[in-house]
Amino acid sequence: MITVKLYLVMILNLYLTSEQSQSKKNFYFHKIRLHVESPETLVSGVQGSNATLPCHYRYEPALSTPRRTRVKWFWQPVSGEGQERDVMVAIGTRHRSYGDFKGRVRLRRSAPGDASLVINPLQSDDTGRYRCEIIDGLEDESVTVHLKFRGMVFPYHSSRGRYLMNFHEAKEACEKQDAHLATFEQLYASWEDGLDWCNAGWLMDGTAQYPVVLPREACGGTDLAPGVRSYGIRDKSLDRFDAFCFTSTIRGEVYFLQHHIKLNFTEALEACQSDGARIAKVGQLYAAWRFVGLDQCDAGWLADGSVRYPIIQPRMNCGTSGPGVRSLGFPPKHLKHGVYCYKVHW
Template sequence: MRIARPLLVLLHVVLETRALRYSNGYYYQTIENSKGNGEIYFNGVRLHVESPQMSVSAIQGSNVTLPCHYRYEPELSAPRRTRVKWFWQPATGEGREKDVMVALGSRHRSYGGFRGRVRLRRSVPGDASLVINPLQVDDTGRYRCEIIDGLEDESVTVELEFRGVVFPYYSPRGRYQLTYQEAKEACEQQGACLATFQQLFAAYEEGLDWCNAGWLADGTAQYPVSVPREACGGKELAPGVRSYGLRHKTLDQFDAFCFTSSIRGEVYFLEHPLKLNFTEAVEVCMQDGAHIAKVGELYAAWKFVGLDQCNAGWLADGSVRYPITRPRPNCGPPDPGVRSFGFLPHHLKYGVYCHKVR
């Protein structure tokens, strides 16, 4: 069919002013405008997606709220049908974003390891904040809140990190006996995980001084030195975190730097009329409705609860330790910390630290 020239001109003008664009897998007409700065324009109405906190810190086992809010300018007389999606990028930076949850009105769905642990707060209109309860050891990373209105979407990111404590750990076989995978498993067995460089550096700034290199989560081997000395790289080097760089994960062996942020339950020194060997220590904790404490649990109790006990006791890995928050005579060095006697023969007699989940 032949179209008259005036009609062709009119059609050309319409197509130029309302050109087709391709986005999110669809072709659609440009009737909205976006400046790419967290604002979408709907015929003069702007959508803002914001978070008052770009970084949130929490403790493993607790709950946390990651803030995300959206609003329109000017305010709308009637609510729009918006979809909220949350995504997660692990702290290691490995892999693509993973779905956390999606919500449309009162309907919502959560995914993977977040299933049953997440919800939207929705305390006020426009509140799309994500509530995670309880926090698990591998929940840290970057979360992205995406608001979808029609064919447009805007998002904001929030970093989640754990408040915790870094502690050095070595094998019962001796120093520098752990491959990367063995170090990872050793930390997990003690209620912790391999520390990141950021966590180790924060511990160094708080005074951690340790002269043995340990694996970190990124596959590097590093150690923090607050007081330079010959045995720790030389006196001429400035204080800092020394690095051996990336190492071979199966051929190289080091100690480990573990990170724990868990305060679930109670760690306590079991008052008992007799000293105990290791086997007896395990049994008396069970008789008290608890289990013998892990190293990470003792460090967390020392760090977060202020556990202070000048009595050496068995732990689950067969080591003997005790926590001091108020240094005093006959309780070890003049600085707070968890004192360690190392791994001793199991027939020796000591006290015991138990952990009970309330």
Template sequence: MRILRHLLVLLMHLVLGSGAQRFSNGYYYQDIINGNGNDNGEIYFQKIRLHVESPETLVSAVQGSNVTLPCHYRYEPVLSEPRRTRVKWFWQPVSDEGRERDVMVAIGTRHRSYGDFKGRVRLRRSAPGDASLFINPLQSDDTGRYRCEIIDGLEDESVTVHLKFRGVVFPYHSPRGRYLMNFHEAKEACEKQDAHLATFEQLYAAWEEGLDWCNAGWLMDGTAQYPVVVPREACGGTDLAPGVRSYGVRDKSLDRFDAFCFTSSIRGEVYFLQHPIKLNFTEAAEVCQNEGGRIAKVGQLYAAWRFVGLDQCDAGWLADGSVRYPIIQPRMNCGTSEPGVRSFGFPPKHLKHGVYCYKVHW
């Protein structure tokens, strides 16, 4: 039996090598020969486990700002010397379920970023084991599922972090009237207003915050829906409970609705231009340009109202030809009793109003 045990030890040395590491069942095993002098040939296994964790698996941010997606790794038991690990970040956009795209890879101080993330991402590395991803600036389509993968030899572990934008959903219809846009036109209309089509999750969150709107609008998933806080006959009847009503998936080319847009951008300043006289639309656009900016878009006005607290009881032109004004503190002669962005629709462009301008601060 003693001879058989010695032969087994010798065989393992030949296969693994003295002090060699191997991988099995999610662990690294460090083979250690007992050196207590009793020559019993026993082998002890020291398990070294790689853990990858994130204290936040859902991170909210604002478009145009920056964000850090947390990812940390550690070994159990704690190692006396650092190991050479590879860090990889992947991204799965909201609109592309099932397909991951490379964001960046890093080994030591060397790193490489890919695609639209080039020049915008880096690892934070604020402490040993910190592989958090820093993104600056955030672009409109950066939301989705991010996966942090740590690779050490044959072992790899990963953790997922979801990024969403804090923002505001607003209903939008064509200047020509209601229910005139197919899906593609609605998507383009939102983008022209510094926004994009809202997701169902974003519309649902807006409904929870009190958005009540009786006109159906396109969402990013190709459905047409609308949020109702106070049930009424014109909005599906009084027998239905409050909620987000749905027309289901519609034909993106043939069916026509309004749009629900989502904006999360605070990259510039929106302000009401104090001008001695009222202006028509053409004059309004010109004075904003003379100010070193441009006439504000609808999404920019909503973002300023939501994130900066813009409160102005003065109607002003916007870039799409609409006239609106933002109210934080409802008061006499400033519309309804609820906060919001008031709209006068799309009046003839020769009429005189104020104007909201927009400037980017670099």
């Protein structure tokens, strides 16, 4: 039998629970909520230019007096591996940037609540996942924006021959050609655009892969469907492959130097310098072919000692297999060819 005392305790608990529930409802109803949003969660940029990663915050209902907020941006590489790294933090007009982003980032602040991040200039390693976090002392919210480069992938091998570079050598080789190792996403997009290459190359994630549009015996057999074939994760020091490099839009001009005679490699270097330029790199030639439409049926030296030429409209004596950058390999440097120069536009 329930005693009178116990009954009164139960009634009191029910009353208090009801009051607390109603209090919570009233508190939530009157609470000012912080919203952090981005109209674009995927931003494309080009190396050497600038990019704006949108981030906006607002309160609902609107504040009668502004709160002191802290804006913080974080970055994580495309692979998603490793912890987030600080990009910048800002409180009011005071801000601080970190690491490789130092001096290259700022907040746009075009309107109240605009915490968009401006990066200028974009560097080859800037692609990845960016998180915008707003903290006002009472609560914090964040939104994520992904940055990728517009560009193209090209295959590259050592001047000593094929399948001779470990991961670190492949990464360095791409960087020397004004490019960087491609990501899987970049290689896949290039495969969708028609890149067909039967030699495996390193990618940024440490895998070795190659894109096949037309299945054939020499590229894994005719029984396999078109796609990006993978050797999986490889030993970065011991295993050796070619490389897939990614290049983005260039800031300068690539051109075939009109010269009265053909040149050996040393003469080609000097000729570009005399013209106020420098000899072009492989990545720069590919970018000029892809983004500027450079079409030149003349083989010319490049900085790595290779001889190539870009074709937009295939024609007799210029290769008829379709558009592309034709390669004559790495001939002896005493042989005579033309030269492609690169002139920077500031």
